[in-house]
Structures are given as structure tokens and as C-alpha cells.
Amino acid sequence: MIAFEAHNLTVSYDKQPVLWDIDFEIPEGKLVGIIGPNGSGKTTLLKAAMGILETDSGYVKVFEKNPDMVRERMGYVPQRQSVDWDFPATVMDITLMGRYRKGRLFGRLSKSDKEIAADSLNRVGMYDYRNRQISELSGGQQQRVFIARSLAQQADVYLMDEPLVGIDAASEESILKILGEMRTAGKTVIMVHHDLHTALEFFDWVILLNTRLVAAGPKEEVLTEENLRTAYGGKLNVLSRIADLIKSKEYPIREKDMKE
Amino acid sequence: MGGNFTWVMIGCALIGAGASAVGVFSFLRKQALVGDAVAHALLPGVVLAFMVTGQKDIWILFPGAFVAGWLGLLSIDFISKYSKIKSDTAIAIVLTVFFAVGIVLLTHVQQSNYGNQSGLEAFLFGKAAAMLPADITLFVVVDTALILLIVLTYRYLKLYSFDPDFAKAIGLPVKGIQFILSSLTVLAVASGIQAVGVVLMAALIITPAAAARFFTGRLSHMIILAMIIGIVSSMMGVYISSLAEGMPTGPWIVMVMSIIAIMAFIFAPGKGMLQRSIKRKAHQQKVRRENLLKLFYSLEEKNEEQFFSRPQLLRSRRFRGRELELLLNKLTGKGLLFREENRYGLTDHGRSEATRVVRLHRLWELYLNERMNIAPDHVHHDAEAIEHIITPELEHMLLKDLDYPELDPHSSEIPGIKDMKR
Numbered sequence: 001m002i003a004f005e006a007h008n009l010t011v012s013y014d015k016q017p018v019l020w021d022i023d024f025e026i027p028e029g030k031l032v033g034i035i036g037p038n039g040s041g042k043t044t045l046l047k048a049a050m051g052i053l054e055t056d057s058g059y060v061k062v063f064e065k066n067p068d069m070v071r072e073r074m075g076y077v078p079q080r081q082s083v084d085w086d087f088p089a090t091v092m093d094i095t096l097m098g099r100y101r102k103g104r105l106f107g108r109l110s111k112s113d114k115e116i117a118a119d120s121l122n123r124v125g126m127y128d129y130r131n132r133q134i135s136e137l138s139g140g141q142q143q144r145v146f147i148a149r150s151l152a153q154q155a156d157v158y159l160m161d162e163p164l165v166g167i168d169a170a171s172e173e174s175i176l177k178i179l180g181e182m183r184t185a186g187k188t189v190i191m192v193h194h195d196l197h198t199a200l201e202f203f204d205w206v207i208l209l210n211t212r213l214v215a216a217g218p219k220e221e222v223l224t225e226e227n228l229r230t231a232y233g234g235k236l237n238v239l240s241r242i243a244d245l246i247k248s249k250e251y252p253i254r255e256k257d258m259k260e
Numbered sequence: 261m262g263g264n265f266t267w268v269m270i271g272c273a274l275i276g277a278g279a280s281a282v283g284v285f286s287f288l289r290k291q292a293l294v295g296d297a298v299a300h301a302l303l304p305g306v307v308l309a310f311m312v313t314g315q316k317d318i319w320i321l322f323p324g325a326f327v328a329g330w331l332g333l334l335s336i337d338f339i340s341k342y343s344k345i346k347s348d349t350a351i352a353i354v355l356t357v358f359f360a361v362g363i364v365l366l367t368h369v370q371q372s373n374y375g376n377q378s379g380l381e382a383f384l385f386g387k388a389a390a391m392l393p394a395d396i397t398l399f400v401v402v403d404t405a406l407i408l409l410i411v412l413t414y415r416y417l418k419l420y421s422f423d424p425d426f427a428k429a430i431g432l433p434v435k436g437i438q439f440i441l442s443s444l445t446v447l448a449v450a451s452g453i454q455a456v457g458v459v460l461m462a463a464l465i466i467t468p469a470a471a472a473r474f475f476t477g478r479l480s481h482m483i484i485l486a487m488i489i490g491i492v493s494s495m496m497g498v499y500i501s502s503l504a505e506g507m508p509t510g511p512w513i514v515m516v517m518s519i520i521a522i523m524a525f526i527f528a529p530g531k532g533m534l535q536r537s538i539k540r541k542a543h544q545q546k547v548r549r550e551n552l553l554k555l556f557y558s559l560e561e562k563n564e565e566q567f568f569s570r571p572q573l574l575r576s577r578r579f580r581g582r583e584l585e586l587l588l589n590k591l592t593g594k595g596l597l598f599r600e601e602n603r604y605g606l607t608d609h610g611r612s613e614a615t616r617v618v619r620l621h622r623l624w625e626l627y628l629n630e631r632m633n634i635a636p637d638h639v640h641h642d643a644e645a646i647e648h649i650i651t652p653e654l655e656h657m658l659l660k661d662l663d664y665p666e667l668d669p670h671s672s673e674i675p676g677i678k679d680m681k682r
Contacts, residue, residue, distance in 0.1 A: 071429075074429070082423070089478070090477070
């Protein structure tokens, strides 16, 4: 079964296209790395896939359905720096957010929701910190709380934005262990990753990105010298000039009726 | 004020409670100035409502204020979304433009023949003293609705305020949540102008939340505490302004609130400035004491003597004023030094303390040199600071990591290593 697919995905940020015609499919149960240089649109791809950003054209499908139909099967771990960790909340408060569901009246939580959250914290080794203020946590612990929140979602496909960046060794070990468990359980994990060297050992599949798709597939096929040179050898001159032009001319990247 | 006094107090307490509760979310979403802009944007709505109906009844003016406030909010969103203007500028533009229109209209009303126009300008700074039982009913309705809405949607508001992307990712109705938050802000502000006026309204929204944050790390507690601060300062403001004829209520409410907030910034346990400065002072004292012990240790190393006079100590290290004398007394009192005539020496306890500090100093120098590749002549100053903060736990980690070393980068002995091994 195809866990995740993107078709013809074009996304702009502040009116400037940052992703062009992205097309790929990911089979179920793979650990997938999204890799590319800075500014290659890795986070944008993840956000567009989660429906957080609007797309100019194209669409994604999750388990061959519109993502809105299968939200409960999609887990999300945003970049750690995307929130204010000074927010007045405990570790448990944040983890429980993974149990919120659309359509549940007033977002009420049941006893089993709390058990699931506690179990998720246990798995990342943060249960003892459950009543701590999130502002008191180290960077790695914050990241583990975000992982726990996504575990509490009990999803089948997880999208994570650089969960391994800037964390301590213990947290990295704990998160890698979780990723291993997810793979064993047949979950699909799609993860933005910054480090090319570790990518080769972590992932089954790789999506190599530089504002356009360079290659996607099993890592042995994708991480070739030629592909890497294409991805990291700088942006395509013409393509980035066109993107600048679109921004300056206020030119819509796609005509409205072309969507999908 | 007489018989109205009780009503005014109840009215202002309700307004304070509602505005403070809503303000917590504005505060956490770093939108303090949005409340201010909405407040100023209300003015033209109030005046227009009066011009159309010719009445000053709050039940008539309130809807005018509500609509104008919403328009202000939408304008801010529109400008920051569709123009190149950033949101802080958009807020400033909306605030000033709406307020200017309001003042123009207000002046027009005052100079034309609108009959009972007197008192409309009081919406600038509030006119709490003129509150009537009928007005109170409005505040009861509005603020009950506010608080009920917050309680019912609490979890969503919390998630949205913390991580809006995640809210969207799990498919929550983010637009609806946004709408609720905006409506809450406009309702709170529109009901507040009766008490403190458009100019001071931002204080009622933000100050209680800012103060409450100093005392708690839980959102629910923070909301309750902010409401208590809002209620107490509103009531005290009403009371103080009633003490003398013609004292303004709104500004007094804001004054009381600000005093509470300033006290919180200074005296709050843990986060307050006072406790932080006490902590800093205590650490400084500890550093001074440990440095003096270290001085004794190094003099012993160099001189093969055990007792040193004050001039000897002063020659080896600079002390300010009576600092040395005070330190000597303090350390003697703690049993770390003892005095023999005019000279001082380390006690056994003092020597083991001094040994510990010297050991930490040299361990850290070695760590910097070996693990971080910093040249031996560059490590001393760093170690001077770090030696005072290394905990016993960290010391053990250092010892293990460096495999119980005997010599520092300057080939001085690291003292007491043999004892640590056991």
C-alpha cells in the first residue's frame, strides 16, 4: 500500500515558489529522510503535506485518500523552535495535545487518553518529568516531549521536522530507539534531516530535494554521487531567477482552475 | 457617589475579570498591542452609534463599539496579509486611523446640536462613576458569556495559543478558534471602555496577565490569578477614586494594577528581580570566600608556611576596602580559618575546601585543554569562573572522563585525586 504520495506539488512561500512540481510515492512501513541543502524547501514540503501551508497546485494523498479524511492516522512533529517554550504548560499538558480530536465536544479527554499520553512519555523516557514546566527542559527533552505528543496521536504515518537537530546524546539515543520501534511496528516515518552522513545509516528511503525533486526512492538508488552533486551543487540558476521574477511580477504560479 | 457606589464596584469588577481572562491569551500569543488597537478602533463606532440613535445608553453604544472593534481587527489582518506592511506597522496604522476618525466625529458631535451629547468624550478615559444598574446587566451578560466561552473552548484555545501549526495539522477548526479568540478580545475591550476608556484599555488586558505569569506555570492557574488581580485592582481603583471628589476611576484602576504588576516583577518568588539579585549576591560571596581559601592554599604551596598576616595576603591579591577583613572574619567564624595573633591559617576543614576548589580549577583547565583543544595559556580565566559552579556530580564525571589525572596542563599537581578514587 502507498502510505504517502505527492503529485505535482508546487508551493510558494510569501508568493515566491519554493517547491516546484514535486512528485513521489512512499510505500508503507518505510523510514524516509527528506534531505537537501538549506533553503531547499524541506520544511515547506512537510508543512504542505500536513495541510498547514496552502499549495499552488498539486495534491498529496495519505493511504490513497485526501489527508483531511485520515487526519487521525497522521502524526506530526514540528520544528522544536517553532513554538515558545516559555508557554505555561507541563510536559503532560503538551503530550495530551496529541489526543485532541476534531469533532469531540469541547475537546474533552478520557481516562484512556491520559493513559496513552503517560505511556507515550514512558517510551521517550520523560514520564518522570510529566509535571515539569516545559520551560525547564533542555532542548533534547523538549524534542522528546514533541515525539511523545506525536506518539500519543497513535498514527500510522509520521511527519517529523528535524527531530535530531541540536539535542544531547541521551535524547538522540531515545529518539532513534523510538524510530526503530516504529519501523518494527510497520509505521511510516517521513523526516526532514540535515545530516547527509547519518542519513545513509538511518533511512530506508530518501527524498533528495533542492526546490525541485532531485530523486526519491530506496537510499542506495538515490544517494549516488551524481544525485548529490545535483542537489548540493547549488540552485538551478534559471529556476531561481524565475522564482524571483514571479515574486516581483505578482504573477500567479498557476491559474486558479488548474488546481489538481 | 453615594448609592451608585456598589453598582460601580460590581460593574468594574466584572469588567476587570473578563478583560484579564481574555488578556492571558493575548499576552501568551504576544498580541498585547492588538488589544490596544482594538480599543482605539472602538471610538468611531461608539460615536457613530450615538449619532445614529441620539442616545447614550450603553446597550446602544456597545453594539457600535463591537462592530468597530471587529472592523479594526479585520483591517489589521487584511493589511498584514495583502500588503507588504508587517503586522506591527499594521497595528499602528489601524490604531491611529480609527482613533483619528473617532476624535473627528466626537468633535463634530460636540460642536453640533445633538442635544444630550455631554459625556460622550468620557469614553476616552472611562466614566465608571456614571454606571447605572442597567449598564451592570450588560456587563453581567457579556462577561458571563466571555468566561463561559473560555471554559468551554479552553483546550482548543490552549493548543492554538501554544502551537497553531499542530492544531491545523490534527484538523482542528483553526479558523473557528481564531474567530472565538478575536471575538473574546473585542467583547472584553468593548465592555471595558466604560470603566477605563479607550486610551487605557490595553492595561486592563495585559497587565494582570503579565503579573500572573510571575507566580505560576499553569495556564488554568494563570487565568484565575489574572482574574483575581483584575477584580482586586478594579475594586480598589473604584474605592480610591471615591475618596475625593472628582478623582478619575479608570486611571486609578490602571495605577493599582500597575503597582501590583511591578511588585510581582520585583518580589515574585523565583522569577522576581529581588530573589534573582539575592541569588547573584550569594554566589558572589561564595566566589570571594573560595578565592580567599585558594589564596591560602597557593601561599602554602609557595612558602612552606602555614600562617599569613594581612599585609602578606594583600600583597598577593587585590581586595576592595574592608573586603579582606570581612572575609577573614566570616571564614574564621565558619571554622575554615583560624587566627594566631595577627596571622591566619587554614583549619583542616578549610584546607579540604581549598583543595577541592584548586582541584576543580585544575581539572577544568585540563578538560578545556584536552577535550576542547584550548591552549594551556588560555584556560586559566575560564577556570577561575567555572571552578565555583561545578557540582560534586559533575566533578565525578570530569574525573571519570579524564581518567583521574594527576597533573594539569601547567604540570601542577591536581590535589586530592587519590582520595577521590576511593
